[in-house]
Structures are given as structure tokens and as C-alpha cells.
Amino acid sequence: MDQEEELVRRTAETGDATRRTRLANERTYLAWWRTGLTTLTVALAAARVVPEISDSTVQWPYTVVGAVFALLGVICIGYGERRRASVARAVRQGEFVDADPRLMLGLTVVGVLLGLALLVLIVLAP
DSSP states (O other): OOHHHHHHHHHHHHHHHHHHHHHHHHHHHHHHHHHHHHHHHHHHIIIIIHHHHHTOSOOHHHHHHHHHHHHHHHHHHHHHHHHHHHHHHHHHTTOOOOOOHHHHHHHHHHHHHHHHHHHHHHHHOO
């Protein structure tokens, strides 16, 4: 294989890798949206549906948990767009960008706390 053919082959491989990376970025963006929408659905269920069907006399804990779930859903959707844009920019520049470790830790902590709050509501619900 001569140098020109090798250059054409490498250029095609680079283009394919860039295309795959862009498509993966799009799938990840949509996953952030799915997560956000699911979390918003959980928020609605936790704050309104569960207390209604459980005939709970105390509403506020469910409302608080539902509101935090709603906030988490909005953050997921917003961060998904921010992440999509930063990865797209990095791909155009031939670079790599990590997810913000502070935000990932924050989302993890909030998720664990929400899970524990739901566990408390399940166990202690009147």
C-alpha cells in the first residue's frame, strides 16, 4: 500500500470514529432526557399519587420528596444539554472532556438521599 492509499484509509477511519462518537453523544444526551423525564414522573407519583392511594393523613413528606425528585429531573435534562454541547465541542477540536466529577458526586448523593427518604416513607407511612 502506498502512502496516498494509507492516508485515505486513515482519513476514512478517523471520519468513522468521529461519526460514531457524535452518534454516541446523541444517544447519551437522549439518555439524560429519559432519566430526567422518568425522575419527573417519579416526582409526580411521590408527591401526588402515592399519598392519595395510601390515604395518608400527612402530605408534606411526600411533597418534599416529590419536589426534590422534580429538581433532580430538571438538573438531569439541563446537564444533558450542557454535556452534549461540551462533548460536541471537544470532538470538533479532537479533544476529550470528562464529566464534572463534583456534579456526578452531587447527583449520586442526592440519589442516595432520595432513596433513603423513600425507604423511610415506605417503612413509617401511616
